[in-house]
Amino acid sequence: MAYKTHHSVVVIGGGNGGVSIAARLRREGVEDIAIIEPRSQHYYKPLFSHVGGGTARRSTTVRSQASVTPKGVDWVRDAVVSIHPGENAVVLGKGTRHTYDHVVVCPGIQQNWEAVPGLVDALATDAVASHYDFDLVPKTSQLLHDLTHGTVVFVQPPGPSSCAGAAQKPMYQACDYWRATGVLADIRVVMVVPDPSIFGLDHIDRELERVIAEYGIEVRTSTALREVDGGSRVITLGAVEGTGESEQLHYDVLNVVPPQSAPDWLKGSDLAAADDDGGFVEVDTRTLRHPRYPNVWAIGDAAATTNSKSGGALRDQAFALAKNLTSVMRGGRPTELYDGYSVCPFTVSRSTVVFAEFDDQGNAEPTIPFWKSMYRENRVSWIFDRHILPWVYWNLILKGRA
Ligand SMILES: Cc1cc2nc3c(=O)[nH]c(=O)nc-3n(C[C@H](O)[C@H](O)[C@H](O)COP(=O)(O)OP(=O)(O)OC[C@H]3O[C@@H](n4cnc5c(N)ncnc54)[C@H](O)[C@@H]3O)c2cc1C
Structure with a gap:
């Protein structure tokens, strides 16, 4: 089969955001999706903290990229080195040029050691x-x-x-x-x-x-x-x-923990807001669509959203983006709005967690609304963070089911 260099949807980055949005789009019936991802391994990073703190093995944090790439999605094993939104194109490390009808930009954040x-x-x-x-x-x-x-x-x-x-x-x-x-x-x-x-x-x-x-x-x-x-x-x-x-x-x-920033190749692109020296991808923070390039979308750590960057934020972003992108592809408008939710589960001991959930205004936003004190140190949140969430990640989030 000939090597395809045009796709209906190109997803840049096959991490938490890239795999979950590709899987969600597949479930919405979108065909002809490619994920561009250079790594052969996929990580569940929230468990890195548990490994550091002695409550998880490193082997539980990693799976092969091939095993998490959704069925029916092409995996292009290379890195994007530049994006040209005016030409609907990206250029990869090996020099290949790929074009798209829509692109979802989610290459994560850069660690500046x-x-x-x-x-x-x-x-x-x-x-x-x-x-x-x-x-x-x-x-x-x-x-x-x-x-x-x-x-x-x-x-x-x-x-x-x-x-x-x-x-x-x-x-x-x-x-x-x-x-x-x-x-x-x-x-x-x-x-x-x-x-x-x-x-x-x-x-x-x-x-x-x-x-x-x-x-x-x-x-x-x-x-x-x-x-x-x-x-x-x-x-x-x-x-x-x-x-x-x-x-x-x-x-x-x-x-x-090293200082972090938008990836260098993104900073140099035309996707950041003119007044944003951080270089993250400018998006409408609710619809996740680029304001100047309507076929460019971004989620996750690389997006200039107003929420605190986290996997929990991404889950809600992917839900909204999948709805909005499919609506636009079918001639509609983006109407699903991400509300700025984010989360940080603080493992304050080897058996309890302070589960911080909040929106982009700093208001508490508990997942279980009637359990107002859920954020307080407790054992149930630990079980959720250490055991349930990793299962949900591998089995539901990466499959576009949660
Ligand atoms: C130690 C640690 C603990 C965390 N704990 C939590 C937690 O408890 N709860 C929580 O909700 N969140 C947590 N997070 C945050 C969460 O992991 C991130 O918010 C999430 O992974 C971001 O997803 P992403 O898809 O934007 O980026 P990533 O998951 O980092 O994926 C980006 C992908 O893009 C690829 N890529 C990079 N450059 C290119 C390129 N040029 N071309 C193509 N592909 C490229 C990368 O190889 C990577 O696979 C934690 C993060 C860390 C590091």
Whole structure:
């Protein structure tokens, strides 16, 4: 069969957003869809935090890309290097040009490890890790498990971030483990966060602050990691804004979530808003359609939506986008509106979760409306986050059924 280079719908990225939207479109009866995705492995990233915190095995977070690609969808194994919305075309790494009637842009967010001087070199030492990377997450798990005394620092970066609060999750789980093994008192735990409070929503902050006090965690608010000296195990911290005093801290273990941004090739395209220096794809935040290119749509971490970036947000976005795109393909209008919902399940111990659900205005938006206190630390949310959601992801979300 000839290699097809035109598709009715091209989906850029076969991650959480790309696979779930392709599957939903298939269920809506759309044919001739291609996913462009360079990786051979597909990850369920929310479980990375559990792996780092010692409550899941890494093998449970990964499946082959072939096994999650929906039936009837072409998988083009390559990366997009440029998009030309005026010509309805994308150019791939191997030089091929693919054209489309509609394109869904969802290549995720870019991790900028080199943005912090010294970090890349420090990651090669035996004291620095990150649970935001499939290859590094076992190191996070091992380092936290083996620590019995000294100083451990966890870093959440400023700027856009994929599930920002996930930076904190392995810390709480590790503290619970250290408390159970009797060494918590011998470990100085420091959490660096970019915002003025631990999360930014009053009711969630109160829950987290209670746990933080119980574990004796030191929190550096409005602070960013400026530099890492992996040789002497010293980090430099500074104010996120302005020129406050910098602080130097010695660490025995350092777990870093890197600064993130829109992918470079997207920043250089015409898809970002003129006044948006972040480079994320401009969309109507409710219909998820591009305002200047009506056959361009975007969801997930790469979209300039106003919600907090998360898989939970994506689930609702994919639902709205599938309805809107099929409606437009059949001559209608986009009428299904995404409401800005997002979620961050904080694993505050190895058996409980603070389940933060909120909209893009910061209002609480519980999935179970009559359970108003669902966000409070509880065991049911843990079971949901650790056991039920991964099953739902592999079996329903990626198949366009949820
Ligand atoms: C450690 C961690 C914990 C998290 N915890 C939670 C949680 O508890 N709850 C929650 O709801 N969310 C959580 N998230 C966020 C969630 O995983 C993301 O919001 C979600 O994966 C975003 O989906 P996406 O499709 O936009 O991007 P991704 O899932 O990252 O997929 C993007 C895909 O695009 C591909 N790609 C990249 N560049 C190109 C290119 N140039 N051409 C073609 N393809 C390309 C990539 O290979 C990738 O497969 C977490 C994220 C992390 C990292």
